Amino acid sequence: DARVTQTPRDKVTEMGQEVTMRCQPILGHNTVFWYRQTMMQGLELLAYFRNRAPLDDSGMPKDRFSAEMPDATLATLKIQPSEPRDSAVYFCASGPGQVDGELFFGEGSRLTVL
């Protein structure tokens, strides 16, 4: 049963600390998405990649957020420095390619910044 894997599942940190979230997409999927979920904003698209190349990161605060895909099996989302308003659940999702279809979500990383 292929699944998107995210770590950590839960993270509590203090304001100003660096946070790194990791995602392993489903093997063979070539598109990877980072979404942020809050009560107020629903599911916001932060960034996405196709074949490891960043296609769109316009939803991401550039001064503190960065997203990378060092290889086809790993996507990272980094926040430095973190702020209380970054508290949210961060979902990674992967998809099979250029044709629209189902996105497969990971279980999410719940981030709390104190």
Added chain:
Amino acid sequence: GENVEQHPSTLSVQEGDSAVIKCTYSDSASNYFPWYKQELGKRPQLIIDIRSNVGEKKDQRIAVTLNKTAKHFSLHITETQPEDSAVYFCAASRGNQGGKLIFGQGTELSVKP
């Protein structure tokens, strides 16, 4: 860019009743419209989708309708059951952006036994 509006934000129905959730989109180039269900503390999962060349699609108790002229689409759940209680998200995509989905704000559906 695309903007998706979803209504209502909360919906409460009695078991056995029908539930309808509506979404509108802004980008006339969008041509793929999925619906995701998210149970409490879980990940969103696809339940049904529709493409712009189809006006309606059904899968057992759920159906989706699309009006391209008006740029709106709806999710219909009949004979609701307590296990249908969840947050439902609509989304829209252009079809040439590798699956990029823009989501609505979500509807929290509560089915009362």
